[in-house]
Amino acid sequence: MVNNTYPRPRTQAERGLPASRRRFLAALGTATAGVPLLAACGTDAGGPAASDHRGSMGDALPRVRVSQEASPGHEVKRTSFPITAVGLTWTGSPRGVRLRLFDRSGKPGAWQNVTAGCPCGKDTETLRAKSTTPPNRALVPAHGSYGYQLDVDAGVKVIEAIAIDAGHLGRKRRTAPSGTPSKSAPATAPGASGSAVAFPPPGLVLxxxxxxxxxxxxxxxxxxxxxxxxxxxxxxxxxxxxxxxxxxxxxxxxxxxxxxxxxxxxxxxxxxxxxxxxxxxxxxxxxxxxxxxxxxxxxxxxxxxxxxxxxxxxxxxxxxxxxxxxxxxxxxxxxxxxxxxxxxxxxxxxxxxxxxxxxxxxxxxxxxxxxxxxxxxxxxxxxxxxxxxxxxxxxxxxxxxxxx
Ligand SMILES: [Zn+2]
Missing domain, CATH: 3.40.80.10 (Peptidoglycan recognition protein-like)
Structure with a gap:
């Protein structure tokens, strides 16, 4: 069943966002369909909490870049950055969307069927949508492609597509110390540090x-x-x-x-x-x-x-x-x-x-x-x-x- 009553995602301008993101979104707002939407988000602090959190890291964040299209059509969308993954949100058939990727020279790959993934979401979103089903969502790997194109069945409405360059970590991954004590897990209880069920488990990446x-x-x-x-x-x-x-x-x-x-x-x-x-x-x-x-x-x-x-x-x-x-x-x-x-x-x-x-x-x-x-x-x-x-x-x- 086609779900046309699902709330439209808020536009970028409607979201309350940190200064860094607003600058990024200003760039998005001037872009037109099919034109690369390129900006670096995540390279500057977005507020006190973000500064505090990263203050202990002392490392630069991966440079994440995003090209976003609300209600994308069938035209080829190109980016000026290599795409890690294309995120899609749509209503209608969970199997009604196909996608093909383009390499840097503009050569298209084969069409591939997109399969809807885990329909996770916020409870408040469910309440807002009342009896309607949540939209389908998928994250399609793009292997460093520089563009994509969609083909959808009749009755399918693609609400949003984002091309994401997730960047690279330029440092060695650190892990959380295992067995962090807390009020709910005293040292003598199961789950204490050093036991087979220590929490966090060894090697957890923060x-x-x-x-x-x-x-x-x-x-x-x-x-x-x-x-x-x-x-x-x-x-x-x-x-x-x-x-x-x-x-x-x-x-x-x-x-x-x-x-x-x-x-x-x-x-x-x-x-x-x-x-x-x-x-x-x-x-x-x-x-x-x-x-x-x-x-x-x-x-x-x-x-x-x-x-x-x-x-x-x-x-x-x-x-x-x-x-x-x-x-x-x-x-x-x-x-x-x-x-x-x-x-x-x-x-x-x-x-x-x-x-x-x-x-x-x-x-x-x-x-x-x-x-x-x-x-x-x-x-x-x-x-x-x-x-x-x-x-x-x-x-x-x-x-x-x-x-x-
Ligand atoms: Zn799930």
């Missing part, structure tokens, strides 16, 4: 170290455009990103997802609380403050993400990078998912094998679901892909063993 530009979360006056809210943990939900399984630069993909979620979708941040790549590297997702404890506040409550419509508060969203419809998670990815879910289950006294009755703090509605489940356990979606979903019983069992 936002600053995958190159998150904190200015993208802020409004013009330096406030969070989606203020953090924290609640008691009720469930853990696994997703996939429907991006390529063979990803040469997963951190760049995380930055591209951040760009699409925070800016293009106007959610103010990346929707997932954690992401895991095929090498088993775990990335911090949604911002949760400056205390160094990923996803949590000092009282052990979890920050609300934007990953499972209607069930976001108290639900920890973990995205597996890749399209896991047919291809299973790698053993390293699976091991990291087990370690992360075990550490979260121990920290929040969740039984990975149990069911829960989820209580929505916003609507007051209760819904039965798994303590550790997949996106499709909560809503009608392919996410986290059939291959990953079939893996979940084993993940639950192994996570439960670690917490015993």
């Amino acid at each position: 936002r600053a170290d995958w190159g998150a530009d904190e200015a993208k979360r802020l409004t013009a006056d330096g406030r969070e455009s989606s203020p953090t809210r924290f609640t008691r943990v009720q469930a853990i939900t696994v997703h996939h990103t429907a991006t390529p399984v063979d990803d040469p630069d997963p951190a760049a993909t995380v930055r591209a997802i951040y760009e699409q979620h925070a800016v293009s979708n106007d959610w103010g941040d990346i929707g997932y609380n954690f992401l895991i790549d095929r090498q088993g590297v775990i990335y911090e997702g949604r911002y949760s403050g400056t205390d160094g404890i990923p996803a949590h506040n000092a009282d052990g409550e979890v920050v609300t993400g934007f990953h499972t419509f209607g069930f976001n508060p108290g639900n920890i969203g973990i995205a597996l990078l890749g399209d896991l419809g047919k291809q299973k998670p790698s053993s390293r990815m699976r091991d990291s998912l087990v370690r992360l879910t075990a550490s979260l289950a121990a920290r929040h006294e969740l039984d990975p094998l149990a069911g829960v009755t989820y209580l929505s703090p916003t609507s007051g509605k209760t819904t039965d679901g798994p303590a550790l489940g997949g996106h499709r356990d909560w809503t009608s979606t392919e996410c986290p892909g059939s291959a990953a979903y079939l893996d979940l019983p084993d993940v639950r069992e192994r996570a439960a063993q670690l917490t015993r």
